[in-house]
Amino acid sequence: MNPRRVVVTGMGVVSPVGNDCGTFFDSLLAARSGIRRLSASFAGRLTANVGGEVDYDPATRFSKAKLGLLDRFSQFALEASAQAIQDSGLEFDESLKGSTAVFVGTGLGGACTIENGYEEIFLQNRDRVSPYIVPRAMNNAAAGHISIDYGLRGPSVTYSTACSSSAIAIGEACRTIRHGYADAAIAGGAESLLTLGTIRAWEALRTLAVTDTDDPAASCRPFSKDRTGLVLAEGAGMVVLENLEHALRRGARIHAELIGYGAGSDAAHLTRPGLEGQIEAMRQALADAGIAAEEVDYINAHGTATLAGDVIETAAIKRVFGAATRIPVSSTKSMHGHLMGATAAVEFIASVLAIKHRAVPPTANLRAADPECDLDYVPNRGRKEIGVRTVMSNSFAFGGSNAVLIARAFGG
Amino acid sequence: MDTLATVQQLIAEEADLKPEDLAPGRPLEELGVDSLSVLMVAFKIEDTFGVKMPDERVPLRTLQDIADLVDRLVAQRSGSPK
Numbered sequence: 473m474n475p476r477r478v479v480v481t482g483m484g485v486v487s488p489v490g491n492d493c494g495t496f497f498d499s500l501l502a503a504r505s506g507i508r509r510l511s512a513s514f515a516g517r518l519t520a521n522v523g524g525e526v527d528y529d530p531a532t533r534f535s536k537a538k539l540g541l542l543d544r545f546s547q548f549a550l551e552a553s554a555q556a557i558q559d560s561g562l563e564f565d566e567s568l569k570g571s572t573a574v575f576v577g578t579g580l581g582g583a584c585t586i587e588n589g590y591e592e593i594f595l596q597n598r599d600r601v602s603p604y605i606v607p608r609a610m611n612n613a614a615a616g617h618i619s620i621d622y623g624l625r626g627p628s629v630t631y632s633t634a635c636s637s638s639a640i641a642i643g644e645a646c647r648t649i650r651h652g653y654a655d656a657a658i659a660g661g662a663e664s665l666l667t668l669g670t671i672r673a674w675e676a677l678r679t680l681a682v683t684d685t686d687d688p689a690a691s692c693r694p695f696s697k698d699r700t701g702l703v704l705a706e707g708a709g710m711v712v713l714e715n716l717e718h719a720l721r722r723g724a725r726i727h728a729e730l731i732g733y734g735a736g737s738d739a740a741h742l743t744r745p746g747l748e749g750q751i752e753a754m755r756q757a758l759a760d761a762g763i764a765a766e767e768v769d770y771i772n773a774h775g776t777a778t779l780a781g782d783v784i785e786t787a788a789i790k791r792v793f794g795a796a797t798r799i800p801v802s803s804t805k806s807m808h809g810h811l812m813g814a815t816a817a818v819e820f821i822a823s824v825l826a827i828k829h830r831a832v833p834p835t836a837n838l839r840a841a842d843p844e845c846d847l848d849y850v851p852n853r854g855r856k857e858i859g860v861r862t863v864m865s866n867s868f869a870f871g872g873s874n875a876v877l878i879a880r881a882f883g884g
Numbered sequence: 885m886d887t888l889a890t891v892q893q894l895i896a897e898e899a900d901l902k903p904e905d906l907a908p909g910r911p912l913e914e915l916g917v918d919s920l921s922v923l924m925v926a927f928k929i930e931d932t933f934g935v936k937m938p939d940e941r942v943p944l945r946t947l948q949d950i951a952d953l954v955d956r957l958v959a960q961r962s963g964s965p966k
Contacts (some may be wrong), residue, residue: 537900540924600930600937603923 475650479719479882480727480755482562482712483821484555486548488524489808492555496818497825500833501854505689505807507703514668520680522691523666524705524809540604540618544841548708548814549662551612557622561710561724564622568646571740573626573654574615575645577637577661579813580670581630582609587657614662614708626654632813635774636867638709639875643733645713655718660710660817667870674704677743679778680857688736690837694803695782695849697840702776705809708823709817711824728824732864732878743870744745745781750788750866753874757845757864758792761878766792768878769857769858770832772823772865773849775803776810785868786845800858802850806836816867823863827881831856887933887958888951894928895921895947908948929954933962 483493488497488506499506507524515521530539530547542550564572580586585608592598607613613631619628627648631640638661645659674680681701684691692701719726734756738746756766774785780804793799804822811818826832831854838851862880870874888908896903899917906915906933910921922944931951935957944950 534902537898537921540898541920600927602927603920607920 473652473717476522476650476652477716478646478713479716480711480716480730480824481719481724482556482558482560483727483824484552484559485707485818485821486526486528487707487808487811487818488526489530491551493821493825497822497829497833498763499582500804500807500822501831501856503807503834503836503852503854505836507689507691507705507809509688509741510666512666517668518671518675520671520675520683520689521683522683522703524703524707524811525666526707538856541607543580543585543613544664545578545662546608546614546617548664548706549710550617550661552660552708552710552861553658556710556712561713562656564624568655569623571655572624573645573648573657574618574624574628575641575657575659576615576775577629577631577633577639577641577813577817578611578614579632579634580665581611581635581662582613583667583670585609585666586718586818587669595637602605608648618658623718624658625655626657633869633873634871635812635869636816636873636875638868639811639820639865639877640735640873642711642817642820643735643875643877646730646733649713649715654817656712656714658710659713660708661814662708663812663814664703664706666706671704681777689770692777692806693837693839694773694777694806694835695786695842695845696838697842699777699779699782701778702805707804707808707818708814709821711817711821726834726882728827728879729882730877731851731880732757732763734758734760734876736874738872738874740872742872745868746872747782747784747788749872749874750785750868753876754788754792754864754866758876763862763878768793768799768862768864769860769864770823770826771799771801772819773801773803774866774868775835776803777805779802779836781868783844785866786847790849795828798848800832800850800855801847802833802835806834817866820865820879823865824879826860826863827879830858830860832858832860887954888947891929891951891954892934892947894932895925898925898928906947908951909946911945912947925950933958
């Protein structure tokens with residue numbers, strides 16, 4: 473059986489810069505940051521008191537009874553999935569329900585539920601806690617809910633590889649369709665981990681950004697000489713992937729073709745990024761796509777704004793694309809923050825939207841040039857009317873899991 | 885407090901139903917109240933009535949079953965020696 477071609481026919485996003493693809497991409501192009509001082513009551517106890525929060529009222533979408541079973545990360549996943557499925561125009565008849573898979577990436581799953589549960593047990597000394605904690609907190613909850621809501625009987629799987637979770641989810645979904653195990657997949661990631669415990673734990677790693685007190689929205693500064701670290705965020709990105717024949721037969725509108733997926737591990741250090749591993753993942757994706765490096769028009773970088781990470785990614789890009797490359801590279805984390813398990817999906821969507829809108833989102837807050845980071849990072853201003861046919865989206869995670877996705881305009 | 889009416893209210897809230905729709909004698913599953921919801925209601929009953937639901941699984945098929953159990957637990961709690 474020949475490998476099938478895989479296309480993106482639907483996209484949905486819930487993010488600190490917009491809860492639909494239009495608002496999301498407009499914000500990015502306008503260099504509008506969604507990073508703010510955290511609104512939670514415990515924010516005053518934190519040093520790292522900025523984050524990318526989603527502005528969203530779950531009561532507008534879910535009934536009270538349904539909400540009881542949904543941690544915030546599942547709510548985001550369902551919202552993004554609903555958008556993507558509606559966008560795709562897919563109608564799930566019995567046959568398609570049987571051949572559609574669900575692939576979700578998440579880092580911490582039901583983090584809010586777990587933290588509330590521990591508060592009840594350890595702080596309030598309750599003998600009995602809510603029976604809903606297990607089904608809400610489990611990492612596979614989001615995938616389960618998507619499968620149940622739409623009656624999807626293909627495999628529903630959850631990948632947890634930290635920052636690359638949703639890139640792996642999308643890439644593995646692509647392979648599943650390519651090799652005929654499914655005709656379609658709902659794939660992406662969801663994360664909601666802005667809890668006191670989670671943020672405290674991250675503070676201890678000393679890798680979070682120092683809040684810019686004059687301009688909190690500018691706290692995340694990838695590739696800038698005055699960068700101080702990453703900013704945590706929450707949200708979800710989901711796409712509908714479909715086998716090309718199936719999409720063409722039903723007259724679907726195709727956003728882009730997913731042509732390349734490269735995945736590998738640094739096998740070096742648990743937290744420090746590895747140069748060779750990143751190079752290998754990008755090369756693998758290019759080889760999988762069957763294209764030369766020069767054909768890529770835009771790279772959405774992992775670009776977390778950590779001191780080490782940005783330098784290593786820059787060096788890796790130069791090794792793959794040539795030291796003198798002028799390919800535009802931007803980190804949209806500068807505006808939406810680091811959504812952890814959901815970030816790769818959200819950034820993949822930004823990359824596909826770049827193709828559709830022929831526009832490249834900027835790296836915001838790039839105020840001071842770093843001699844070690846000297847690529848074209850599209851500083852501070854988005855670029856419109858650019859020919860963007862092929863895009864690459866990078867995700868390089870703690871634990872050393874690297875994943876790179878390549879998408880290309882379909883037809884024409 | 886009227887045990888049956890209170891329990892009816894708690895279940896209605898949890899299952900997003902109207903209290904009037906919860907006939908005391910009909911199996912809860914038939915009324916659209918699933919097993920997870922019943923567990924959650926048990927939790928709220930403990931808080932509302934100040935009782936502890938028994939660890940042994942007592943069959944709670946209908947609203948009347950639950951109300952009867954609560955009455956028994958409240959009686960035990962009030963009747964226990966000081």
